[in-house]
Amino acid sequence: MNLLRIVSWLCSLLFLVTSSAVAAPPKNYALAYSWHKDVQRSLDDRARLARSLSLSVDRHLQILGKGAHFGVVYPMNGTLAQTRKLALAQSQKLELAGFSPPEIILQNTCKKLYHLQLVQSNDLQRLHDDYQRFANHLPPKDRHKLRIEKTGARSYALVFHSWADKATATQLARRHGKLSKKQSPPILIAAVTRPNVPPMVSIATTKSPTKAAKTPKPCKVAVAPVGTTTPLISPDQAGIALPETGKQTTALNSQIQNFLREQRSKGKLQRQEKTALVVYDLANSTYLASINAQRPFQAASMIKPFVALAFFHQVDKGKLHYTAKHRRMMEEMIQLSNNEATNWFIRQLGGPARCNGLINREYGRLFRQVRIIEYIPPGGKTYKNSALPQDYIQYLKALWNKKLPYSDEMLRVMSLPGRDRIYWGTRLPPGTVVYNKTGTTAHLCGDMGILITKTKDGRRIPYAIVGIVERSTVPKNYHQWMVKSGKVIRDFSSLVYSEMKDRYNLL
Numbered sequence: 041m042n043l044l045r046i047v048s049w050l051c052s053l054l055f056l057v058t059s060s061a062v063a064a065p066p067k068n069y070a071l072a073y074s075w076h077k078d079v080q081r082s083l084d085d086r087a088r089l090a091r092s093l094s095l096s097v098d099r100h101l102q103i104l105g106k107g108a109h110f111g112v113v114y115p116m117n118g119t120l121a122q123t124r125k126l127a128l129a130q131s132q133k134l135e136l137a138g139f140s141p142p143e144i145i146l147q148n149t150c151k152k153l154y155h156l157q158l159v160q161s162n163d164l165q166r167l168h169d170d171y172q173r174f175a176n177h178l179p180p181k182d183r184h185k186l187r188i189e190k191t192g193a194r195s196y197a198l199v200f201h202s203w204a205d206k207a208t209a210t211q212l213a214r215r216h217g218k219l220s221k222k223q224s225p226p227i228l229i230a231a232v233t234r235p236n237v238p239p240m241v242s243i244a245t246t247k248s249p250t251k252a253a254k255t256p257k258p259c260k261v262a263v264a265p266v267g268t269t270t271p272l273i274s275p276d277q278a279g280i281a282l283p284e285t286g287k288q289t290t291a292l293n294s295q296i297q298n299f300l301r302e303q304r305s306k307g308k309l310q311r312q313e314k315t316a317l318v319v320y321d322l323a324n325s326t327y328l329a330s331i332n333a334q335r336p337f338q339a340a341s342m343i344k345p346f347v348a349l350a351f352f353h354q355v356d357k358g359k360l361h362y363t364a365k366h367r368r369m370m371e372e373m374i375q376l377s378n379n380e381a382t383n384w385f386i387r388q389l390g391g392p393a394r395c396n397g398l399i400n401r402e403y404g405r406l407f408r409q410v411r412i413i414e415y416i417p418p419g420g421k422t423y424k425n426s427a428l429p430q431d432y433i434q435y436l437k438a439l440w441n442k443k444l445p446y447s448d449e450m451l452r453v454m455s456l457p458g459r460d461r462i463y464w465g466t467r468l469p470p471g472t473v474v475y476n477k478t479g480t481t482a483h484l485c486g487d488m489g490i491l492i493t494k495t496k497d498g499r500r501i502p503y504a505i506v507g508i509v510e511r512s513t514v515p516k517n518y519h520q521w522m523v524k525s526g527k528v529i530r531d532f533s534s535l536v537y538s539e540m541k542d543r544y545n546l547l
Contacts, residue, residue, distance in 0.1 A: 157197045336411075347389075
């Protein structure tokens with residue numbers, strides 16, 4: 041009897057083990073493209089990978105955590121065979137983009153990352169006030185992590201980009217909750233990309249301007265050779281080139297004039313709003329369109345590349361240094377359009393007057409009317425700094441030709457992912473390379489940059505584009521006006537791409 045019980049027990053155990061093995065869930069695999077300790081480097085990689093592989097950010101390419109590292113991961117939920125097949129299919133594109141073959145990993149070895157939603161509201165003014173309060177309690181190195189983001193059709197939120205796993209984010213939420221006072225404690229939200237709304241606030245600072253630096257002696261522009269492994273049509277030499285008025289600008293100018301009339305008739309542009317729409321073909325050294333190119337406009341944050349130029353000029357002459365801190369501040373100024381970082385650089389140069397003097401003395405042959413008059417004032421209300429749209433084209437031409445000091449570094453910073461009005465939301469194809477800087481105040485909406493498109497035979501065609509909408513009065517609804525004006529610039533960029541596509545047989 042006892043023997044029968046033992047045999048029965050062993051059979052039951054064997055059945056349970058077999059059943060467990062059969063019922064074990066299949067393993068899911070993912071592709072990991074890169075790992076970094078700095079989340080910004082992972083974000084930069086993700087933007088490059090999205091363009092190279094024609095994959096969607098967040099839906100396909102996610103930022104996940106593994107220990108102290110951030111990775112760009114494609115969570116396929118696939119079998120090992122499926123994952124290997126995709127890795128092999130992507131290998132050539134990854135090599136062309138400068139990446140190593142992807143790593144095949146078990147999907148459950150990575151952790152999802154979270155941000156903190158501090159406040160949610162459909163009242164943007166309230167969020168601007170909340171941004172001010174929270175930002176003033178944060179250390180300067182963390183202020184760029186605070187964003188106002190659109191979370192729904194009519195809802196917005198103040199979000200702290202923590203890029204933390206669930207346990208760490210929960211601890212951060214408790215700490216940030218102490219700043220909330222009467223408001224609800226922060227909640228955890230997925231660390232995904234959401235539309236940003238630029239905060240119109242000032243950040244408290246106790247720093248004072250440094251002593252004025254000695255006036256630098258005149259010197260020539262630093263020149264670096266152009267080098268690339270991608271086939272490019274040779275760009276022109278930098279220098280003053282007035283917009284042509286002949287056949288090369290006539291066709292597109294005519295289309296743009298019709299475009300502007302249509303925008304005004306539909307109410308997308310108001311009568312009191314001025315526009316500047318300029319296109320320069322870097323492949324053939326030709327202005328393709330020139331609307332108000334020589335009329336002065338507020339510069340807003342588009343003055344920041346000129347501040348960067350003045351700083352790099354002094355670094356090139358050995359009068360200033362470009363350290364890891366400077367690199368971080370440069371990225372904050374250009375990629376995040378941080379006003380405090382901009383003022384930090386202006387102070388390093390001895391103030392607005394000295395910065396302006398250096399630009400006009402050393403680069404007067406390039407720029408006709410760049411005016412750096414003031415630090416970026418509280419709330420980002422910089423209305424005195426100005427430039428001609430033609431000056432932006434001249435800057436982009438010289439940058440493309442490597443005629444400016446630290447051109448490669450400036451191109452790198454201008455290529456970092458962020459808001460733009462000349463590629464995202466346009467009809468330009470995936471894989472288009474973008475170097476740009478936007479500018480926004482209550483009076484101006486603009487963008488200037490270089491777009492590099494590809495022909496059907498594999499050549500890359502670069503062109504510079506400037507789009508500006510300026511008004512004399514503050515709009516009743518700032519956010520609505522900014523979105524509407526940004527759409528005008530995006531539609532203009534799409535129109536230009538159609539012209540370039542016909543001209544060069546682009547993809």
